[in-house]
Amino acid sequence: MVKTLIQVLLISLLASHASAEHVAGHLVQQPTEKWKANGAKSHLYFAPSFEELPINGAFKRFTVGVIADQKQPQSLNVQVQIASADLGSSDLNEAIQMVDWFDSETFAEASFASEDIAMGQAENQFIATGLLQLKGMKKTIEVPFSWQASNHNNISMVGELALGRHDFAIGTGEWASGDQIGLAVRVWFELVLEIADD
Amino acid sequence: MTIKNTQARWGWLSKVFHWATALLIFIQIPLGFYAESLRLSPLKIDVFIWHKSLGMLVLLLVIVRLLWRIKITIPIALATSRLEKLLASAAHGVLYLLMLALPLSGWITSAAANFPVKLFWLIPLPPIVGPDDGLKSIAAEVHEICVFVLIAILVVHIGAALRHHFMLGDSALKRMWF
Ligand code: HEM
Ligand code: HEM
Numbered sequence: 001m002v003k004t005l006i007q008v009l010l011i012s013l014l015a016s017h018a019s020a021e022h023v024a025g026h027l028v029q030q031p032t033e034k035w036k037a038n039g040a041k042s043h044l045y046f047a048p049s050f051e052e053l054p055i056n057g058a059f060k061r062f063t064v065g066v067i068a069d070q071k072q073p074q075s076l077n078v079q080v081q082i083a084s085a086d087l088g089s090s091d092l093n094e095a096i097q098m099v100d101w102f103d104s105e106t107f108a109e110a111s112f113a114s115e116d117i118a119m120g121q122a123e124n125q126f127i128a129t130g131l132l133q134l135k136g137m138k139k140t141i142e143v144p145f146s147w148q149a150s151n152h153n154n155i156s157m158v159g160e161l162a163l164g165r166h167d168f169a170i171g172t173g174e175w176a177s178g179d180q181i182g183l184a185v186r187v188w189f190e191l192v193l194e195i196a197d198d
Numbered sequence: 199m200t201i202k203n204t205q206a207r208w209g210w211l212s213k214v215f216h217w218a219t220a221l222l223i224f225i226q227i228p229l230g231f232y233a234e235s236l237r238l239s240p241l242k243i244d245v246f247i248w249h250k251s252l253g254m255l256v257l258l259l260v261i262v263r264l265l266w267r268i269k270i271t272i273p274i275a276l277a278t279s280r281l282e283k284l285l286a287s288a289a290h291g292v293l294y295l296l297m298l299a300l301p302l303s304g305w306i307t308s309a310a311a312n313f314p315v316k317l318f319w320l321i322p323l324p325p326i327v328g329p330d331d332g333l334k335s336i337a338a339e340v341h342e343i344c345v346f347v348l349i350a351i352l353v354v355h356i357g358a359a360l361r362h363h364f365m366l367g368d369s370a371l372k373r374m375w376f
Contacts, residue, residue: 051247053314053322088312088329095238180240 032074034196035155037064041192044080048087048165049182057087064191066157073147076114076128082107082135100172103135110134112143124148134168145189153194160188199376203271207373212270215263216374219297222256223352226300227345250308251317257301264294276362276370286358289351296348302326303341310334 044062047054061084065077082104087093097104114130128143145159162184165171171181202209208216229249236242277283308315309325310333317323327333362370 050314051316051319053316055312055314089310089334090331091311091334092313098238174240177240180243 035193060084155193157191260297306337
């Protein structure tokens with residue numbers, strides 16, 4: 001009798017200890033860190049296609065902010081200066097800024113803000129889901145990326161996705177058909193993140 | 199009619215080369231000016247695909263033609279003087295140079311503008327140079343100068359052919375025709 005009583009006491013004590021620890025684990029927050037892309041070392045590329053041949057280009061000015069804990073990125077925010085789009089020649093660069101295309105005079109900035117970041121299939125793979133705002137249009141998109149510490153101070157973030165230009169009214173009017181200039185645009189990025197000072 | 203030239207006549211292969219190229223050039227000149235005059239539109243792009251496709255065909259033809267020319271007899275010139283003979287062969291030489299320089303400068307212009315090309319909507323034309331605004335302007339300038347030199351020489355070339363046929367009454371034009 002005494003033996004069982006002690007046993008019950010012990011078990012409940014252990015159990016209550018364990019649950020206390022469990023609660024504490026939830027209460028103690030992982031330290032979060034703010035990261036930003038190093039502009040000189042990071043690249044945001046895009047490639048429209050012409051007669052199914054890609055034209056490789058890049059946005060030269062953009063900012064990327066990531067909030068992450070030690071385990072994984074928690075939020076991703078991107079701003080892109082549309083006028084910085086560079087397809088390699090002034091002819092093409094002038095053309096893509098026209099009203100039918102990016103119309104950067106009216107819509108100077110595109111942005112992406114994640115609502116959720118989930119783990120991907122493989123290790124170090126994540127998928128950010130969030131709203132892309134581009135040329136005044138909004139669409140929820142998925143941004144898959146890898147997240148890897150490249151050394152003590154840097155994180156390398158690499159990803160690729162395809163956007164439909166029709167979803168953002170890019171290439172309207174006589175350009176709407178995808179026969180000449182494809183509807184799918186490849187977008188990919190190679191970012192080097194460092195701790196944000198602020 | 200034989201495939202090969204003789205001292206007096208052109209063989210049929212040389213004739214096909216000459217007249218196929220001539221036809222393409224007569225299409226290319228107005229097509230180039232038309233393409234340039236259009237505002238940026240899908241039509242302009244399509245007209246340029248025609249222009250680039252036919253132009254690269256000229257390049258292919260002239261290369262094969264020159265290789266063929268090295269191997270065969272050239273009919274003796276029907277010139278009335280040594281100066282005329284010299285002028286005729288100089289003009290022909292410049293025409294061959296232009297048939298090379300025009301497609302090449304066009305190809306460089308197109309590639310330097312980072313514009314991908316699929317010849318006849320089928321065959322990807324590899325970029326001969328990387329994107330380069332400065333080079334693009336120079337190549338476009340060369341292309342245009344070549345066009346005007348070509349037009350000037352063709353006026354003389356065709357004028358000379360007509361002169362031989364109607365004024366001198368010799369076989370110069372007949373021996374190039376079928
Ligand atoms: C209506 C237009 C044309 C006429 C009537 C014409 C007439 C001729 C004739 C009669 C010859 C033979 C000369 C000879 O036997 O000595 C010739 C040669 C030649 N033509 Fe034309 N031609 C025309 C257009 C062109 C065009 C557009 C080009 C090229 C841009 C061209 C390039 C040449 C060349 C390079 C030769 C010399 C062939 C050689 O020596 O291999 N011709 N042309
Ligand atoms: C037989 C060969 C060719 C002829 C006679 C020819 C003739 C012309 C003419 C008359 C023009 C308009 C005037 C000018 O701006 O130069 C032009 C423009 C042009 N051609 Fe050609 N062309 C030839 C081959 C090509 C080829 C093979 C390409 C490209 C692969 C090409 C690309 C262009 C381009 C891009 C322009 C516009 C130049 C600019 O931006 O100012 N051409 N051509």
